[in-house]
Amino acid sequence: MKVLILSFSSNRVNEKSLYPNQLGMTFACVQECENELKENGHQVDHICINKKRIERCRVCGERGWGHCLKGHSCVMNDDFNEVHEAMFDYDAYVFVTPVYFWEMAETAKTFFDRLKRCDAFNRESKIMNKKIVCIACAGGSGTGTEEALRSFDLLNHFLKTVMHARIPVNKEMYETQRKVIRDAMKTL
Ligand SMILES: Cc1cc2nc3c(=O)[nH]c(=O)nc-3n(C[C@H](O)[C@H](O)[C@H](O)COP(=O)(O)O)c2cc1C
Numbered sequence: 716m717k718v719l720i721l722s723f724s725s726n727r728v729n730e731k732s733l734y735p736n737q738l739g740m741t742f743a744c745v746q747e748c749e750n751e752l753k754e755n756g757h758q759v760d761h762i763c764i765n766k767k768r769i770e771r772c773r774v775c776g777e778r779g780w781g782h783c784l785k786g787h788s789c790v791m792n793d794d795f796n797e798v799h800e801a802m803f804d805y806d807a808y809v810f811v812t813p814v815y816f817w818e819m820a821e822t823a824k825t826f827f828d829r830l831k832r833c834d835a836f837n838r839e840s841k842i843m844n845k846k847i848v849c850i851a852c853a854g855g856s857g858t859g860t861e862e863a864l865r866s867f868d869l870l871n872h873f874l875k876t877v878m879h880a881r882i883p884v885n886k887e888m889y890e891t892q893r894k895v896i897r898d899a900m901k902t903l
Contacts, residue, residue, distance in 0.1 A: 718752050718903060719805040720745055720761040721798075723812040723823040724852070740852040744811050744884060747893050748848075751900035762801070765822050767794035772828050783832040787840075795829050803841035807903045808876070810867065811850045817859030819851065819866055827870055835873040843875040848899050850882045857885030879903060 724741035738746070745761055752759045770793050775781035782790045789795050802808065812819040819827075834840045849867035851860040860883035871878045880899035884892045 716807060716903060717758045717760075717805045718807045718809060719802060720748055720759065720809045720811065721826075722761065722763050723765060723810075723820040723826070724763075725765040726813070740884065740886065740889070741811050741813050743889070744850050744852055744896060747896045748809050748811070748850075748900055751897040752903065755901060755903075757903065760805075762798060764798070764826050765820075767798060769793055769795050769798070769822070769826050769829070771825050772832060781832075783829070784836060787833050787837045789829055789833060795826070798826070799830060799833060805845070807846035807848075807879075809848045809850065809900075809903075811852065812863065814851050814853035814857075814859045814863045817862045819863045824866075827866075831870065831873050840875065845876050846879050846903055847871060847876045848880045848882070848903065849878070850884060850896065853883070853885045855886050857883055857888070860885065 722741050722745050724739055726739035726741065749759050749761060770791055773791065775790060782788070788799065810823070812823040815821065818824065834842050849864060851863035853860045864881045864883060867881055868878070879902045882892065882895055882899060
């Protein structure tokens with residue numbers, strides 16, 4: 716199976732973070748997913764969306780819709796369409812975001828806002844029916860992870876994907892949650 720991991724943190728080395736966040740919590744989770752998936756014989760690719768140029772939706776057409784409603788792609792000339800089309804080629808997706816202000820990261824929201832517009836009303840969507848695992852990486856207490864995961868539930872509803880696992884991660888419970896992440900990868 717081919718699995719695509721999309722992550723939404725720029726934080727690769729955060730020296731001020733407490734263990735186990737030395738590499739950034741999001742990247743630590745990405746590595747955990749990658750290792751488990753590869754051990755299980757899957758092909759895995761990872762795109763850090765923060766390294767792509769993805770602008771906010773311009774709501775460019777009339778009555779709130781643009782080309783995305785019927786054309787199922789975006790008219791903007793940035794990296795969105797390239798990532799969107801790359802997704803077609805995979806059987807499953809793992810989304811890993813930091814929790815900011817009780818929500819998924821801004822880069823995740825921006826990307827998924829545009830993805831929903833292109834695929835929510837596409838009967839021939841190439842994303843529909845694919846498996847997803849969603850991981851929300853928070854700070855010490857983990858306050859706000861549920862709200863971030865709730866947004867992934869809505870995304871799952873609109874994209875008509877198949878939610879395999881939604882995993883809250885916080886620094887203090889990380890060692891326990893690593894096992895949950897590995898178990899979730901085994902379901903793909
Ligand atoms: C702008 C900002 C807002 C944050 N908001 C929350 C929050 O609402 N709840 C929480 O538990 N942690 C919050 N945090 C902490 C991050 O979720 C935490 O540091 C996480 O590990 C970040 O992932 P990273 O290490 O991959 O950057 C926030 C951090 C930043 C920078």
